[in-house]
Amino acid sequence: MRFALSAEQKDFAASIGDFLSDVDTAAAARDWAAGDPGSGLTLWRGLAGIGITGLLVPERFDGLGADPVDLVVAFERLGYHAVPGPWVDTAAVLPMLLEDELLAGVAAGETLASVALPPHVPYALDADVAEARIAVAGTRLHAFAPGRALPSVDSCRRLFEVREGEVLGAAVDPPLAFDAGVLATAAQLLGAGQWLLDAAVDYARQRRQYGREIGRYQAVKHLLADVVTRLELARPLVHAAAIAVRDGAPTRARDVSAAKVAAGEAAYLAARTGLQVHGAIGYTAEHELGLRLAKVRALVAAWGTRGMHHRRVLDAVSGAVA
Secondary structure, eight states, rough: OOOOOOHHHHHHHHHHHHHHTTTTTHHHHHHHHHTHHHHHHHHHHHHHHGGGSSSOOOOOGOOOOOOHHHHHHHHHHHHHOOOSSSSSIIIIIIHHHHHHHHHHHHHTTTEEEEBBBBBTOSSSTTTTOOOOOEEEEEEEEEEEEEEEEEEOSSSTTTEEEEEEEEEEEEOOOOOHHHHHHHHHHHHHHHHHHHHHHHHHHHHHHEEEEETEEEGSHHHHHHHHHHHHHHHHHHHHHHHHHHHHHHOOOOTTTHHHHHHHHHHHHHHHHHHHHHHHGGGGGGSSTSSTTTHHHHHHHHHHHHHOOOOHHHHHHHHHHHHHHH
């Protein structure tokens, strides 16, 4: 199977990258972490204008009715630039859970959503900022109020306990919604890993030790080459998972979990390598490396742990063999 993006998808990715390169996403992320969402919401509305929030929203609710592959393209860019906010919940998960006019607000960029989908997503992300707070209980949807704020390894991902409220109705397809969340998270990890690689390569070309750039030493080259390999192996798995979601393939759960594991391992290696290459400067609060290190660590455990996804792949493969 060949996973080449179309010209339109490449243009879409470029337009998102151009937009985010012209704004200070790091400052917006730091403001968001400090509880000041103003600049992050401005960023949100700008990205909604490009169409990201309406990608999976049906056209009858003023969305684009686009392909999950388009979602992967967009979320890789969001991960690359470490954009704050409940993007997975709003743009990837909510359109799979319900079919009502609320989605028109999502498509327009006016409604941010926070979704709890136990058992693997028990806490609500950015629930204090979201207008739509929805918890899934079996096949039912409930409104919820944000409870106690919880500590998070990534201060940009503010988590809250869930206090279930009134029943809203039946969920359209909770398993599909969960897989859409996993897929979007995998794409974010891929983007974050690519940023860490690019930053490490740039620094290795500038930093000099013993009279020459550190990137000219074989040991550093090998470290960076390993990251390139991991990312390039993970990328087709993420794209294949997007196609499985699009086509409703019977292997969807397996493919999505495999993509999440591969993207998470690639991003984690990129984070470790990035820190090794940068040395102590990578620990400073002023450097953007820290934003990605925390992001990768949090996303690896978000929307299902590594162990849970390993089990899903193993169960699928064992069942196929049996």
